[in-house]
Amino acid sequence: MQKSDLLSVYQRIKPYVHNTPVHHSRLIDDLAKCELYLKCENFQKGGAYKIRGATNAILQLTDEERSRGVVTHSSGNFAQAVSLSAKNLGVPAYIVMPTNAPKAKKAGTIAYEGIITECEPTIEAREKASQKIQEETGASFLHPSNQLEVIHGQGTACYELLQEGIDFDYIVTPVGGGGLIAGTCLFANTFSPKTKVIGAEPENVDDAYRSLISGKIETNETTNTIADGLRTNLGNHNFPIIQKHVDQIIRVSEDQIVAAMRLVWERMKVIIEPSSAVAVAAVLYNQDVFQGKKVGVIISGGNVDLENLPF
Structure with a gap:
């Protein structure tokens, strides 16, 4: 760049x-x-720091894409970041979190109005659950680190x-x-x-x-x-x-x-x-x-x- x-x-x-x-x-x-x-x-x-990347990604979606929401998987910090960024921008946020994610990070995600789906603590389980939500809602996927x-x-x-x-x-x-x-x-x-x-x-x-x-x-x-x-x-x-x-x-x-x-x-x-x-x-x-x-x-x-x- x-x-x-x-x-x-x-x-x-x-x-x-x-x-x-x-x-x-x-x-x-x-x-x-x-x-x-x-x-x-x-x-x-x-x-x-993760609200920086979440905000940049959401701001570059179209209005139509934002209306369908965003989905991500995270053990905590990106979950909270996406939830808060989405709340600030009026966008629904669907969050896949592993069952062993810290309680404090789950509580923060809920406080920022993220809609949590729990999964087994493996990368494969996270990705499968995120894909299902995408198919059901049309939400745009935000990757915590590889986007x-x-x-x-x-x-x-x-x-x-x-x-x-x-x-x-x-x-x-x-x-x-x-x-x-x-x-x-x-x-x-x-x-x-x-x-x-x-x-x-x-x-x-x-x-x-x-x-x-x-x-x-x-x-x-x-x-x-x-x-x-x-x-x-x-x-x-x-x-x-x-x-x-x-x-x-x-x-x-x-x-x-x-x-x-x-x-x-x-x-x-x-x-x-x-x-x-x-x-x-x-x-x-x-x-x-x-x-x-x-x-x-x-x-x-x-x-x-x-x-x-x-x-």
Whole structure:
């Protein structure tokens, strides 16, 4: 995409989203041995960056398409994002959620008037249920991470971060379905070509790490990670972008994820969810990569089940 096209994406969604704050802690800088800046999308409408992509996608539908509604499948954050975006724009929203999705994210989806259909916690079950709703309602499908309109919208968080005027060496994002990191790549490469984009992923679901090595989209045999937002796989639209632009993907352990999450809660008084903590952990535990550098981390969300904290 041209610079003007990406700027058009930002201008399109700007009235509907927050320009979220960037937080910085000298104490965490000392621990990480770098300058670490957190782009706090946990303060975004819906509690996560995903309203950016959902809004961009819905705004590009025709009036007739909007009248029939939209459908998506999500473990939580995109479910809430689509529900809230659709509510703001007067569009019905049908949401397929796995039975093991966090209660807080289900409650948020209902609060934003999303119509939930539950399914078994597999990608196949999600897709089958979504397809059935499409056939019954004529709703337009919005993919949480593998749709270009969604990818472009998600990248606007990176654009805002770059507007802070900090000469970033790296921007780090968590990697689940690949929409955030792909969008980040497009905006970083266009507006700050010297800034390298690095992904962060749980060791237990390291499909993106393996995909970069093998050159094809890999899957996971298990979804056993506390980072519930990162249990999905890359797609055919975002993977080529990631292959072209991502410098590397760093894997972190479950213990490191929990420790990073607790550190940000305790020291910065900022509530981040485990998926966000994956990116913070990647910086904290890989000082050989980041020492002495200026590093931006996109905190993807803060939707946490307070009755089920890991600490």
